[in-house]
Amino acid sequence: GAVVSQHPSWVICKSGTSVKIECRSLDFQATTMFWYRQxxxxxxxxxxxxxxxxxxxxxxxxxxxxxxxxxxxxxxxTLTVTSAHPEDSSFYICSARGGDGTDTQYFGPGTRLTxx
Amino acid sequence: GxxxxxxxxxxxxxxxxxLTINCTYTATGYxxxxxxxxxxxxxxxxxxxxxxxxxxxxxxxxxxxYRKETTSFHLEKGSVQVSDSAVYFxxxxxxxxxxxxxxxxxxxxxxx
Numbered sequence: 001g002a003v004v005s006q007h008p009s010w011v012i013c014k015s016g017t018s019v020k021i022e023c024r025s026l027d028f029q030a031t032t033m034f035w036y037r038q039x040x041x042x043x044x045x046x047x048x049x050x051x052x053x054x055x056x057x058x059x060x061x062x063x064x065x066x067x068x069x070x071x072x073x074x075x076x077x078t079l080t081v082t083s084a085h086p087e088d089s090s091f092y093i094c095s096a097r098g099g100d101g102t103d104t105q106y107f108g109p110g111t112r113l114t115x116x
Numbered sequence: 117g118x119x120x121x122x123x124x125x126x127x128x129x130x131x132x133x134x135l136t137i138n139c140t141y142t143a144t145g146y147x148x149x150x151x152x153x154x155x156x157x158x159x160x161x162x163x164x165x166x167x168x169x170x171x172x173x174x175x176x177x178x179x180x181x182y183r184k185e186t187t188s189f190h191l192e193k194g195s196v197q198v199s200d201s202a203v204y205f206x207x208x209x210x211x212x213x214x215x216x217x218x219x220x221x222x223x224x225x226x227x228x
Contacts, residue, residue, distance in 0.1 A: 004159060032214055043120075043220040044160075044205070049213065093159070097214055105216065107152075107159035 002028045004096050006108035013084055014116055021079045021111045023094030029074035030096035034105065035067075038091040050077055074098075084115040118143045122206050122219035129196055129226050137191040137222045139180075139206035147208040149182055149189040150216070154203045163204070196226045
């Protein structure tokens with residue numbers, strides 16, 4: 001089946017620094033990728049939708065200048081958390097869609113971000 | 117707005133017990149409904165789905181029926197195994213944007 005990877009799987013950073021998270025579709029071309037955020041014991045909340053070669057569409061309440069999303073190729077999307085603060089600590093999950101003729105989303109394993 | 121509500125967990129069962137995880141939704145229009153499963157250390161995987169009222173999704177012994185009259189999509193399995201231990205997410209999708217709205221997830225623990 002379709003595989004989506006994320007890197008890194010976990011990261012710890014100091015407050016004020018920026019962190020980049022990569023999401024790759026390993027065996028298919030992803031026309032659309034989604035970024036989610038998950039707090040402990042809570043649901044996945046969609047942050048943004050990105051289509052290859054175009055600007056991401058952010059959900060209401062998500063700061064686009066803080067969470068920079070780039071979808072430069074059909075197999076790679078990146079999420080950069082700029083000037084991270086402790087409240088940005090969370091589990092970030094990406095998903096990818098496309099290539100199999102269905103609208104199924106394939107999810108990555110997630111990245112745990114801890115901001116000190 | 118659109119939303120999904122799942123029963124709180126964790127749900128702890130003995131092997132071969134019957135499983136029900138409740139899921140209800142609120143949505144405008146006619147959503148598609150999904151169950152995703154997340155095994156420890158892995159990404160979410162689509163377990164089953166239903167796209168219209170009265171449809172039954174099934175996979176790996178799990179079933180869920182799209183009930184429009186009760187706005188529900190309860191997940192059931194007749195005999196659980198230890199390997200079914202995971203977190204289960206109910207979700208809905210409206211329109212053709214691909215955006216999914218998830219419930220909060222229910223942790224299932226199956227003991228031998």
